[in-house]
Amino acid sequence: DAGVTQSPTHLIKTRGQHVTLRCSPISGHKSVSWYQQVLGQGPQFIFQYYEKEERGRGNFPDRFSARQFPNYSSELNVNALLLGDSALYLCASSLDGGYNQPQHFGDGTRLSIL
Amino acid sequence: GDSVTQMEGPVTLSEEAFLTINCTYTATGYPSLFWYVQYPGEGLQLLLKATKADDKGSNKGFEATYRKETTSFHLEKGSVQVSDSAVYFCALSDRIQGAQKLVFGQGTRLTINP
Numbered sequence: 001d002a003g004v005t006q007s008p009t010h011l012i013k014t015r016g017q018h019v020t021l022r023c024s025p026i027s028g029h030k031s032v033s034w035y036q037q038v039l040g041q042g043p044q045f046i047f048q049y050y051e052k053e054e055r056g057r058g059n060f061p062d063r064f065s066a067r068q069f070p071n072y073s074s075e076l077n078v079n080a081l082l083l084g085d086s087a088l089y090l091c092a093s094s095l096d097g098g099y100n101q102p103q104h105f106g107d108g109t110r111l112s113i114l
Numbered sequence: 115g116d117s118v119t120q121m122e123g124p125v126t127l128s129e130e131a132f133l134t135i136n137c138t139y140t141a142t143g144y145p146s147l148f149w150y151v152q153y154p155g156e157g158l159q160l161l162l163k164a165t166k167a168d169d170k171g172s173n174k175g176f177e178a179t180y181r182k183e184t185t186s187f188h189l190e191k192g193s194v195q196v197s198d199s200a201v202y203f204c205a206l207s208d209r210i211q212g213a214q215k216l217v218f219g220q221g222t223r224l225t226i227n228p
Contacts (some may be wrong), residue, residue, distance in 0.1 A: 005158075006158075018194075030154075031214075033213075033214075033215070033218075040221075041220055041221070042157070042203050042205075042218030042219055042220050042221050042222075043119075043214035043216070043218050044218075045210070045216065045217075047213070048213035048214060048215065050213075055211065055212045055213035056209075056210040056211035056212055056213025056214075056215060057210075057213075058210070058215065079137065088172065090157055092158075094214070097214050098214065099146065099180075099209060099214050100146045100165045100205055100207065101147060101214065102154075102160045102163055103160075103214075104160060104215060105150075105157040105158040105159070105160075106157050107156050107157040108156075108157045114218060
């Protein structure tokens with residue numbers, strides 16, 4: 001079975017632009033979470049979606065938004081890009097986002113802002 | 115809020131040496147605990163998990179025991195291989211606004227020399 005897939009793998013943007021990142025969860029998983037990993041640090045939670053609804057949001061500005069589609073895939077959108085948005089963006093899926101469930105990660109999208 | 119502290123790296127060992135990577139956590143409840151591994155250029159892979167006190171998670175020769183009295187979840191392996199070289203992240207499961215989020219430590223880079 002395919003794992004979590006993310007696209008694109010790499011992206012280069014300039015300040016002020018916007019970007020859309022995509023994620024397909026493991027088949028049968030209905031919950032998708034997004035994390036930002038800055039170089040040399042652990043991932044930071046951005047949001048979690050379940051059944052197309054946002055369940056929770058971390059400490060990120062409104063420039064960050066996402067949505068989940070009927071097939072449970074998800075898009076992360078970031079507007080008005082800043083240099084500090086340069087990071088690896090990770091998508092993780094789980095069965096239903098339950099508290100004790102492990103989250104399974106994709107390989108990420110590396111976003112570079114010039 | 116909940117937090118995770120890992121031993122600082124980098125850690126360099128010789129092949130077949132014994133490995134311990136320390137992890138302690140701060141949490142208001144009794145979270146599930148996880149170890150993830152990240153190989154260069156890849157996302158995070160779930161290595162092992164434990165959901166309650168005194169549980170032992172194990173996988174691929176790695177072990178970690180959930181110690182409530184010391185709020186610890188140290189990762190151990192009896193004999194490391196060159197292929198174990200990677201960054202290891204300890205994480206706990208926390209609730210935020212109805213969502214499950216993972217809270218990660220800063221990661222420990224492990225290098226195994228032949």
